[in-house]
Amino acid sequence: MLPICGSSGGPGSATRVHELPVRPILTQTSTTTASVSIHNGIRRFRLDGTAEKMVFGPADKILPLSNCTIVLGLRKTDATNRDSAAFGVDVGTNTPRCEAAIPKADGDVQFIWKNGAGSNLLVSDLTFGDDVWGFTTGARGMEIWQNGYLRTSSATNLTRVSTSEDFTWGEGKYSDLADLVEYTHMLIWKHQMNKSQMVELTGDHYSSLKLLQKRDAARLVA
Secondary structure: OOOEEEEEOOHHHOOOOEEOOHHHHOEEOOOOOOEEEEEOOEEEEEEOOOOOOEEEEEHHHOOOOOOEEEEEEEEEOOOOOOOOOOEEEOOOOOOOOEEEEOOOOOOOEEEEEOOOOOOEEEEOOOOOOEEEEEEEEEOOEEEEEEOOEEEEEEOOOOOOOOOOOEEEEOOOOOOOOOOOEEEEEEEEEOOOOOHHHHHHHOOOOOHHHHHHHHHHHHHHHO
16 A cells, blocks of 8 residues: 555646556566555555665656646665665656655755756755655746755756656666655645745645645635
């Protein structure tokens, strides 16, 4: 059983996050020993080896070409930094890329959207624990959030190129390696959430659900 994974459309449909189509197309590598674990009372999906990955199917069915918010619950289970992809598009060319390393071997967190000048956002000197990450691209540019804090940003607003390749946990063009990590959830919106929403969404592992519950309740009252 996977943690909560979802994707929603633009601002008009952002009050509900829909489940990704993981059941018919989700696959694991033949060598995977990935498993479900529980830490601090939260169910998690764990990658136990660097050759493992989880495939969610064609990236364009999950990701927009521009204006995107990705919220990811992630805990490293060892102390070794390695060049790996927390998530990414398993693609051989640069321009369709959406990818994050949390962190790279040098300790930097990296977010890539498309390829070219300004498409590679990096932040250093962070500590890693049981974290909630946010990655956005849109009118404000690119941003990396961690546990309710904006860690770095740029003014670059790029559009990636369409692809039929897969969106995965554990593989991308930057790296074919997974990290040793546990995932609690991933939510994707096809627009850039505002800063107040990002503070709330990345505040803790339950914040995304709390926000969705409040919005659904408001819709029912209305």
